[in-house]
Amino acid sequence: MHESNRIMRQFRSRTGVTVLTVAAVFMPLLAQTASNGSVVSAPDTRAKIWKVGRTPDGKPDLQGYWTNLITTPLERAANLGAKEFYTPEEAAANATRGAGRGGAAQASGELRVHYNEIQFGLDRSQTTKVSGLRTSLIIGPEGKIPLMTPEAQGRNGERAALAKGHEFDGPENRGLAERCLTFVSDGPPMMAPAYNGNYQIVQGDGYVTILIEMMHRLRVIPTDGRPHIPATIRQWNGDSVGHWEGDTLVVDTTNFTDKTNFRGSGENLHVIERFTRVAEDTLLYQFTVDDPSTWIKPWTAEISMPKVEGPIFEYACQEGNYGLPNVLSGARATEKASAVGSPTQ
Numbered sequence: 001m002h003e004s005n006r007i008m009r010q011f012r013s014r015t016g017v018t019v020l021t022v023a024a025v026f027m028p029l030l031a032q033t034a035s036n037g038s039v040v041s042a043p044d045t046r047a048k049i050w051k052v053g054r055t056p057d058g059k060p061d062l063q064g065y066w067t068n069l070i071t072t073p074l075e076r077a078a079n080l081g082a083k084e085f086y087t088p089e090e091a092a093a094n095a096t097r098g099a100g101r102g103g104a105a106q107a108s109g110e111l112r113v114h115y116n117e118i119q120f121g122l123d124r125s126q127t128t129k130v131s132g133l134r135t136s137l138i139i140g141p142e143g144k145i146p147l148m149t150p151e152a153q154g155r156n157g158e159r160a161a162l163a164k165g166h167e168f169d170g171p172e173n174r175g176l177a178e179r180c181l182t183f184v185s186d187g188p189p190m191m192a193p194a195y196n197g198n199y200q201i202v203q204g205d206g207y208v209t210i211l212i213e214m215m216h217r218l219r220v221i222p223t224d225g226r227p228h229i230p231a232t233i234r235q236w237n238g239d240s241v242g243h244w245e246g247d248t249l250v251v252d253t254t255n256f257t258d259k260t261n262f263r264g265s266g267e268n269l270h271v272i273e274r275f276t277r278v279a280e281d282t283l284l285y286q287f288t289v290d291d292p293s294t295w296i297k298p299w300t301a302e303i304s305m306p307k308v309e310g311p312i313f314e315y316a317c318q319e320g321n322y323g324l325p326n327v328l329s330g331a332r333a334t335e336k337a338s339a340v341g342s343p344t345q
């Protein structure tokens with residue numbers, strides 16, 4: 001149901017296939033993290049000369065098409081310890097090994113004969129991804145999501161126990177993404193999907209809007225100083241309000257529901273996003289996640305989002321698509337077959 005989107009993107013691609021490495025493309029613009037967690041641009045001649053453009057109302061111009069598809073994992077591998085950055089040589093070697101593994105998997109028949117992935121534009125080689133020097137998107141020496149509180153462990157354990165054995169009872173038992181209601185790329189925070197990780201930012205007087213490709217959702221973020229909506233009103237994607245701190249757009253989001261459940265979070269999830277254009281072709285996206293009822297401390301991650309070619313095509317996903325009815329009808333057929341074969345019948 002989503003293949004046409006990928007096919008159009010496949011034919012419009014001018015770069016072909018490759019994995020771009022930040023070591024080669026964005027090296028002069030890499031951001032370093034200070035001990036206090038703030039982002040500081042590394043010294044560079046190009047960075048000193050370049051200045052962000054301005055919109056008619058004088059705000060930094062963040063407009064354009066951007067992607068957050070990146071090969072860097074959210075959490076750092078345990079064997080890397082406190083190593084926050086690869087050397088350019090290590091990053092290049094990692095990219096080469098990754099491409100080799102992909103080719104070997106196809107050669108060995110790992111993908112088997114289920115689908116011609118290239119036909120649908122879903123082959124790994126058809127998606128341009130960026131590989132940076134960071135060893136994890138989460139910044140700091142730990143590079144991992146903090147431990148969950150006992151409260152969160154109990155809450156999520158209870159949720160899992162209630163769901164066990166009822167996964168296919170009805171549509172309300174399926175995930176929000178499977179029902180085409182909201183997806184990981186919607187955010188906040190806006191996490192990279194497997195594909196279609198593209199965003200279009202458009203600014204106007206008192207507003208910043210972000211068109212998200214994967215679920216084709218539009219985030220409309222007011223920057224006119226208004227407060228959050230009342231705490232009694234809860235939304236899957238929370239309530240976002242923005243303001244400018246120098247050349248950075250800061251977006252504060254509260255009023256989530258427990259149904260969003262971002263990595264086990266509850267309704268008190270609080271997300272602060274920071275958007276800073278650090279070069280003509282690079283948007284630095286940083287987010288901090290805080291929920292005292294879920295994690296023992298807040299945690300922060302950042303992604304350097306490169307500029308990509310537009311436009312964004314419609315992502316044809318809506319509740320009631322073939323996938324969900326087929327899953328549920330298959331479950332009913334299985335139940336019927338089991339009942340017929342039962343010794344009690």
